Amino acid sequence: MSKTFTLDGKTIPFKDGQTIIQAALDAGYYIPHLCHHPEFKPHGSCKLCTVVVSGHQTASCTLQPAEGMVVESETEQLNAERRALTQMLFVEGNHFCPSCEKSGDCQLQATAYHLGMMTTHYDHFFPNRPLDASHDDYLLDLNRCILCSLCVRASRDVDGKNVFALAGRGAQTHLIVNARSGRLADTDFSATDKAAHVCPVGVILPKKRGFAVPIGERTFDKQPIDAYVDSRLARKES
Amino acid sequence: MGSPDTACASYLDPILERYGYRSVNLLQILREAQESFGYIHPDAVDYLMLKLDIPRTKIEGVASFYSFLHLEPRGKYRVLFSDNITDRMLGSQALMERMCRNLWAEAGKITEDGLLSVDTTSCTGMCDQGPALLLNNIALTRLTEQRVDDICSLIRQQVPLHAWPTEFFQVTDNIHRKDLLLSEGFVPGAALEAALHRGAAGMLAELEASGLRGRGGAGFTTAVKWKSCRNAPGEQHYVVCNADEGEPGTFKDRVLLNSYADKVFEGMTLCGYVIGAKQGILYLRGEYRYLLDKLNAVLTRRRAQNLLGKNILGQPWFDFDITIHLGAGAYICGEESALLESLEGKRGTPRNRPPFPVTHGYLNQPTVVNNVETFAATCHIATAGGACYADIGTAKSTGTKIMSVSGDCARPGIYEYPFGVSVRQVLEDCGATHTQAVQVSGPSGVTVAAHEFDRQIGFEDLPTAGAFMVFDRNRDLFEVARNFVHFFAHESCGFCTPCRVGTSLLRNLMDKLHNGHGSPYDIKEIENLNQLLLSMSHCGLGHTACNPVLNTIVKFRPAYEARMLHQEFTPAFDLDWSLQAARQMTGRDDNLAHLSNTEPLP
Ligand SMILES: Cc1cc2nc3c(=O)[nH]c(=O)nc-3n(C[C@H](O)[C@H](O)[C@H](O)COP(=O)(O)O)c2cc1C
Ligand code: SF4
Ligand code: SF4
Ligand code: FES
Numbered sequence: 001m002s003k004t005f006t007l008d009g010k011t012i013p014f015k016d017g018q019t020i021i022q023a024a025l026d027a028g029y030y031i032p033h034l035c036h037h038p039e040f041k042p043h044g045s046c047k048l049c050t051v052v053v054s055g056h057q058t059a060s061c062t063l064q065p066a067e068g069m070v071v072e073s074e075t076e077q078l079n080a081e082r083r084a085l086t087q088m089l090f091v092e093g094n095h096f097c098p099s100c101e102k103s104g105d106c107q108l109q110a111t112a113y114h115l116g117m118m119t120t121h122y123d124h125f126f127p128n129r130p131l132d133a134s135h136d137d138y139l140l141d142l143n144r145c146i147l148c149s150l151c152v153r154a155s156r157d158v159d160g161k162n163v164f165a166l167a168g169r170g171a172q173t174h175l176i177v178n179a180r181s182g183r184l185a186d187t188d189f190s191a192t193d194k195a196a197h198v199c200p201v202g203v204i205l206p207k208k209r210g211f212a213v214p215i216g217e218r219t220f221d222k223q224p225i226d227a228y229v230d231s232r233l234a235r236k237e238s
Numbered sequence: 239m240g241s242p243d244t245a246c247a248s249y250l251d252p253i254l255e256r257y258g259y260r261s262v263n264l265l266q267i268l269r270e271a272q273e274s275f276g277y278i279h280p281d282a283v284d285y286l287m288l289k290l291d292i293p294r295t296k297i298e299g300v301a302s303f304y305s306f307l308h309l310e311p312r313g314k315y316r317v318l319f320s321d322n323i324t325d326r327m328l329g330s331q332a333l334m335e336r337m338c339r340n341l342w343a344e345a346g347k348i349t350e351d352g353l354l355s356v357d358t359t360s361c362t363g364m365c366d367q368g369p370a371l372l373l374n375n376i377a378l379t380r381l382t383e384q385r386v387d388d389i390c391s392l393i394r395q396q397v398p399l400h401a402w403p404t405e406f407f408q409v410t411d412n413i414h415r416k417d418l419l420l421s422e423g424f425v426p427g428a429a430l431e432a433a434l435h436r437g438a439a440g441m442l443a444e445l446e447a448s449g450l451r452g453r454g455g456a457g458f459t460t461a462v463k464w465k466s467c468r469n470a471p472g473e474q475h476y477v478v479c480n481a482d483e484g485e486p487g488t489f490k491d492r493v494l495l496n497s498y499a500d501k502v503f504e505g506m507t508l509c510g511y512v513i514g515a516k517q518g519i520l521y522l523r524g525e526y527r528y529l530l531d532k533l534n535a536v537l538t539r540r541r542a543q544n545l546l547g548k549n550i551l552g553q554p555w556f557d558f559d560i561t562i563h564l565g566a567g568a569y570i571c572g573e574e575s576a577l578l579e580s581l582e583g584k585r586g587t588p589r590n591r592p593p594f595p596v597t598h599g600y601l602n603q604p605t606v607v608n609n610v611e612t613f614a615a616t617c618h619i620a621t622a623g624g625a626c627y628a629d630i631g632t633a634k635s636t637g638t639k640i641m642s643v644s645g646d647c648a649r650p651g652i653y654e655y656p657f658g659v660s661v662r663q664v665l666e667d668c669g670a671t672h673t674q675a676v677q678v679s680g681p682s683g684v685t686v687a688a689h690e691f692d693r694q695i696g697f698e699d700l701p702t703a704g705a706f707m708v709f710d711r712n713r714d715l716f717e718v719a720r721n722f723v724h725f726f727a728h729e730s731c732g733f734c735t736p737c738r739v740g741t742s743l744l745r746n747l748m749d750k751l752h753n754g755h756g757s758p759y760d761i762k763e764i765e766n767l768n769q770l771l772l773s774m775s776h777c778g779l780g781h782t783a784c785n786p787v788l789n790t791i792v793k794f795r796p797a798y799e800a801r802m803l804h805q806e807f808t809p810a811f812d813l814d815w816s817l818q819a820a821r822q823m824t825g826r827d828d829n830l831a832h833l834s835n836t837e838p839l840p
Binding site for chain 1: 283293296299302304305585727728730731736740746769775776809
């Protein structure tokens with residue numbers, strides 16, 4: 001007999017060692033998330049996946065369920081707070097969706113749609129962030145980085161390379177690459193790296209291939225993000 | 239000059255040697271590399287990558303997290319003015335301007351000749367003897383215009399620091415009220431002897447009977463922590479003393495370490511005995527760098543006294559030693575799991591919990607993390623017994639509490655009371671008059687208004703890590719809250735979205751009110767942000783970041799109303815104000831160079 005917990009009243013089976021979000025996604029239930037990825041170690045920084053467990057709010061990507069645990073996710077309050085977090089991520093960087101190659105394939109954008117975000121609400125920070133076009137095959141547009149560390153984990157844990165890392169503190173936190181020059185071209189990054197294919201937004205982009213799929217026919221144009229459940233499916237489409 | 243390798247090797251090799259070429263000591267290695275060279279040169283990074291076998295991203299990621307580490311050249315003299323509200327109240331801002339004027343420096347920048355950089359830093363823990371600054375990470379206190387001028391000429395003449403007048407660096411204890419902990423006559427080893435006599439289980443039972451709760455703020459029962467750690471399986475157990483003391487307005491751990499270090503180290507050793515640890519680590523905040531040599535000397539003496547090291551007090555099975563790890567300017571490293579990350583040579587990001595440090599702490603091994611004062615208190619419990627200790631204070635807050643009193647009062651300094659003392663009593667004792675408010679336990683604590691002065695210090699009513707900042711009738715509580723909000727925005731570790739972005743948004747809102755663009759809308763926004771930070775943040779910093787504003791909005795409404803110049807929402811953006819830079823560049827300030835906000839735009 002497998003153990004179960006309930007998510008918004010639905011019974012979800014889980015295996016030992018799974019987190020709440022893993023079990024929920026496996027069972028076909030979507031909980032909004034950005035820094036979680038089923039193939040990588042939990043990180044727990046974006047806080048989009050926050051749920052309520054016995055009155056306390058906690059990230060569902062880092063907490064392991066217990067037998068009979070009661071978890072709430074689709075509440076008005078939680079979705080309002082998730083919307084606010086999404087707005088924060090938008091104003092913190094520079095996101096010009098209409099001109100972004102990732103538009104329609106972007107999890108941040110799709111999550112914003114899902115949560116009914118109509119404006120960015122907060123004043124924009126308009127940070128000065130660089131664009132690194134040094135590499136032959138890939139471009140880094142750091143304007144869009146949401147600091148989810150997926151590329152960091154992919155490069156370290158899968159590629160065994162440590163091409164990316166977070167640096168700085170607080171509002172100055174930013175992505176760096178593993179080269180004295182600070183340029184992607186001077187790292188051992190390659191287009192076949194796992195890290196080249198995990199960015200949920202439009203930072204790590206392939207060059208020489210622009211708008212191959214027209215806007216309107218992209219991943220989240222076809223179905224909203226909650227229909228995919230597992231973020232890997234989004235990538236299989238493209 | 240040889241290759242970069244050989245040039246760096248001369249100063250890096252001895253450091254690497256001392257730290258056993260272990261990347262877990264990266265923070266200490268970087269700190270010492272900087273002490274030798276002034277900053278962490280890219281060549282040094284290359285060399286460390288090679289010798290420690292770690293990627294550059296790791297070194298740069300760590301170095302850039304800590305305020306006191308620099309990957310780029312800084313001035314030969316690096317001046318950081320303590321920017322706590324108490325320093326400001328003593329005139330720190332004018333003194334910093336004076337220094338900049340004297341030496342043609344610009345705040346936040348390094349002078350063209352590379353001689354000097356001047357900037358601000360979070361509270362340096364010298365609130366009772368401010369305004370204070372750090373010069374190349376060494377504390378200078380009691381600044382006056384005269385002293386600033388003297389400092390400027392010493393810098394101009396490039397006099398090396400060791401040749402400066404010693405009184406500039408004098409830090410005094412300023413103890414005004416002593417009770418149990420600050421009493422004299424502690425004989426090093428007495429508590430250990432008593433504990434050995436009782437046995438580890440007996441010692442734990444006394445600790446339980448004492449009701450001792452942690453003094454670092456959260457007030458967790460110490461016996462429970464020690465017991466869980468003792469029972470947790472692991473290859474090694476560790477004792478960690480939290481001397482990060484970053485909460486603005488707190489400086490009691492500094493005094494305990496300066497004059498009562500034996501009690502602190504002995505408390506750590508007691509803990510080692512009870513939980514079966516062989517190693518203890520003191521995490522000393524970077525601001526207290528000046529205490530390092532003195533503390534190391536105490537450790538050396540205790541080793542000679544057979545109170546540390548092998549076979550302590552002649553017991554063949556009792557080995558325990560203590561090392562000191564210095565922080566490098568990051569308030570978040572006071573949070574216990576961030577502290578452990580920092581001890582392991584990483585960025586000070588709070589861990590996901592559970593698991594907790596008692597089972598998975600330093601190097602993933604069972605670890606007790608306690609505050610300096612908590613460890614000191616255990617010595618008295620060992621010698622006099624738990625029941626005796628429990629007689630002091632109140633039912634849920636046994637024992638005494640050391641308070642760091644600063645701000646508007648005649649006698650700022652250290653006061654130790656049994657728990658249960660009223661705010662009014664402390665105010666009377668420190669000679670405070672016309673008091674408007676007291677900030678208890680620092681920015682993350684509570685703002686207590688005059689009608690609440692009969693409230694009591696203790697876990698039942700006003701829990702505190704020790705800070706007690708006094709504000710008299712002339713102070714503007716809005717500006718106090720704004721200073722605190724800037725502190726949180728500066729110290730957020732940046733790991734989680736709500737705090738990383740939210741503390742900056744909060745700071746911007748408070749600045750907006752300050753700049754005269756406030757309306758009731760903004761107050762509502764602040765309340766919403768607070769809700770979000772409380773429910774969504776990853777750690778205590780985010781949870782408490784809105785406290786100062788929420789407290790003062792309720793209790794000092796007029797200070798906010800004076801700022802709400804508008805009834806309707808007004809943008810923070812001011813067209814005329816943003817032309818300031820253009821006016822400065824063109825040297826114009828005539829009427830035509832100004833936009834009147836009342837005129838509609840074409
Ligand atoms: C942001 C933050 C900063 C903290 N700073 C300190 C500190 O400087 N010193 C300290 O002893 N505890 C600090 N704490 C509390 C520690 O996490 C921890 O609870 C404490 O060290 C445990 O020791 P105790 O039980 O003896 O109080 C801080 C907590 C947070 C959330
Ligand atoms: S570049 Fe992309 S994957 Fe990497 S941290 Fe930024 S948003 Fe995340
Ligand atoms: S709440 Fe703030 S300090 Fe704590 S983890 Fe999040 S960003 Fe870091
Ligand atoms: S998905 Fe859980 S915190 Fe980001």
